[in-house]
Amino acid sequence: MDVFDIISWVLFVSGGAFVFIGGLGAIRLPNFYTRLHAASLTDSMGTILILTAIMFQAGWSLATLKLITILGFLMLTGPTATYALANAALLSGMKPGKPDPDEES
Amino acid sequence: MYYVVSIAILVTMALALVRALRGPSVYDRVLAVNVFGTKTVLLLSVVAFLYGRPDFLDLALAYALINFIGVLAVLLYFQRRSMNRASGHKSAD
Numbered sequence: 001m002d003v004f005d006i007i008s009w010v011l012f013v014s015g016g017a018f019v020f021i022g023g024l025g026a027i028r029l030p031n032f033y034t035r036l037h038a039a040s041l042t043d044s045m046g047t048i049l050i051l052t053a054i055m056f057q058a059g060w061s062l063a064t065l066k067l068i069t070i071l072g073f074l075m076l077t078g079p080t081a082t083y084a085l086a087n088a089a090l091l092s093g094m095k096p097g098k099p100d101p102d103e104e105s
Numbered sequence: 106m107y108y109v110v111s112i113a114i115l116v117t118m119a120l121a122l123v124r125a126l127r128g129p130s131v132y133d134r135v136l137a138v139n140v141f142g143t144k145t146v147l148l149l150s151v152v153a154f155l156y157g158r159p160d161f162l163d164l165a166l167a168y169a170l171i172n173f174i175g176v177l178a179v180l181l182y183f184q185r186r187s188m189n190r191a192s193g194h195k196s197a198d
Binding site: 008015016020022023024027032036039043046050062063066070073078081084085092 | 106107109110113114116117118119120121123124129130132133135136137139140143144146147150151153154159162163165166169170172173176177180183184187188
């Protein structure tokens, strides 16, 4: 097994764990802002880890260039979308810090 | 190992769909759709190497663009509507 394969495998597994924890946090946490926190943070980290792992599999090719483009674009747009979402929720009068009253889980 | 990460991404997409269906506010639904779109980009990238077809990466790039613009447009719409309601205008709906 190549050393690149080992690095790629570790990055894949940790990225999959980050992605799964993000989805779990988006459904289990009690408040909109906490859900936004869990989803966006693990979203960025899982994206970085998984796309880097695919880059190690691809080697030096055109696919790596496309992967770098996708990664850079997601790094620009993900935090922007998260900020816009939190800003819109705050402007609409949603108070941070209190759990939702009808959250039964 | 492509299968492991594909299954993790698919489970997360299912969880995001559940949140989008039962989210109390509209922003929860937008958040879930945003997560779903990002995970679609990741899944397309993984599937491109799972099946050995790197031209799927172009689809992933196009989907990332469309997802970002879509989320921003929906947010602008809801924000303008809530500001209209806060300033006392009677909106049509």
